[in-house]
Amino acid sequence: MTTFKMRLISGLMLASIGVMAGSIATAGEIKQDMKEMKKNLRGAIKSDSVEELAPYIESLKYATWHASNLNFDGSAQEKNTYREGLIKVHKQLEEVDQAIKNGDLDGAKRVLSQVRDTQETYHDKLNVE
Numbered sequence: 001m002t003t004f005k006m007r008l009i010s011g012l013m014l015a016s017i018g019v020m021a022g023s024i025a026t027a028g029e030i031k032q033d034m035k036e037m038k039k040n041l042r043g044a045i046k047s048d049s050v051e052e053l054a055p056y057i058e059s060l061k062y063a064t065w066h067a068s069n070l071n072f073d074g075s076a077q078e079k080n081t082y083r084e085g086l087i088k089v090h091k092q093l094e095e096v097d098q099a100i101k102n103g104d105l106d107g108a109k110r111v112l113s114q115v116r117d118t119q120e121t122y123h124d125k126l127n128v129e
């Protein structure tokens with residue numbers, strides 16, 4: 001075998017390991033963001049004041065935004081569904097922010113129950129959990 005061919009083959013092997021490692025890391029990252037979302041949604045729902053609620057919503061928004069930038073391992077259609085759902089959650093969290101600004105704890109909690117619905121709808125659509 002020529003040196004060129006050997007270099008080519010080892011280059012391709014390295015590239016495929018890179019691709020594999022990349023997709024594994026991403027799958028784990030979505031899970032990590034989801035765990036973060038779960039923890040913060042729970043904290044938010046349990047909060048007794050808008051002051052207590054606000055930092056949970058900040059963390060929840062960050063994890064949602066982070067997850068929406070990750071590559072969902074599925075068809076083009078599923079990738080769209082994945083992004084669409086997380087963008088929807090992010091918009092709902094902005095509504096929660098508005099309720100926080102208005103000092104409206106009950107209003108904030110009402111929107112949070114819609115976030116729960118979105119979670120359920122999209123988990124169903126993507127066949128997770």
Ligand code: HEM
Nearest residue numbers: 027030031034035037038041081082085086089119122128
């Ligand atoms: C605030 C709303 C949401 C919460 C609290 C939440 C929470 C979770 C939890 C706890 C898991 C299981 C993680 C584990 O295996 O330990 C999960 C998995 C998952 N969720 Fe969500 N989720 C939410 C919204 C969404 C939305 C809107 C989407 C997509 C549009 C989504 C997509 C996924 C996917 C793809 C997985 C599987 C991740 C994996 O195992 O690699 N989630 N979610």
